Amino acid sequence: MRIVLTGSPCSGKTTLAKKLSEKLRHPLVHLSDFVKEKKIFSGYDRKRKARVVDVKELRKKLNQEYGKAKNIILEGHLLCEFPLRADFVFVIRCHPDALISRMKKRGYPKTKIEENVLAELLDYSFVRAKENYKKAKIFEINSTERSADKNVAFILDIIKGKRKRGDKVDWSAELLDRALSMLH
Template identity: 40%
Template sequence: MRIIITGTPGTGKSSVARELAEVLGVEFVDVTKIGSKIKNKKTEVDIEKFKKLVVKELKGKKNFIIENHLLCEFSLPADFIFVLRTRPDVLKKRLGKRNYEKKKLEANLIAEMLDYCTQKTLANYRGKIFELETAGRTVKETVSRICRIVRNKKLKGDKVDYSRYLTEYTKQETMQ
């Protein structure tokens, strides 16, 4: 079983992926270190280099769980793709605890409001794509939900739409 978990930073990908790997007895492939090794001068990851290194890391693996916000940017072989989502007000608090710079925090909030990871995932992958809201759910609850979806392929993910937050955000920005 090959499971990809993506989503904006702060949605719970790492915690969920590690717990899910333990519950399912599947290898967790940590590619976060790969990304930090190949950042360019602007502290952005070179997506093509990242993809090559991820593909190399996954070579020969038949069962794995992998997570990263950049996995929505390109296609990998997968049986299930989960896009974790979090309400922007909750995401702002989570990213604030990580001491994100204001510009980076705002970029991630806007990405979440615009469904960036979902749209990129839909463009790059075929098959079983599920959005899951993580705000108001514990890691265990999210993992349990993923397990139910994996076992019963007829189950659906959540319908997530944060466009109203974008409208509110734009109003606030124009008033400043």
């Protein structure tokens, strides 16, 4: 079984992927480690204090390395950017306020926090996943309040066919409230 976990940074992807890997006994590939190991960079962004990933090269190398793997879990926020062979695609979502808190704890620069929170508010990872994967394979998982263990059980129910839908996540009311508060 081929599983992709994507979503905003600090949404809980890595934690869920590790626990899912243990439960299913599938090998786990953390995209960030893979990118560093294979040196798949096209530059450095000083403003964001981050290396810029060459997405085309990343897709190519992932397919070379893992394209034929029958059982694998791939985890990383860039996995929404291009299609890979997958049985399930889980887009991990998190309330913007929780994301801000998590990112601050990890020392993210203000610019990166703002960009990532805006991406979450605008459903960026979910929209991009829908552009790159079959809709029937994509499930949103809200990691804001449910524990990682409960989310893993939720995901396993989807995989086993016991649950037909993921969570319905929509931060548009939140986005509207924030926009309106700026006007007053």
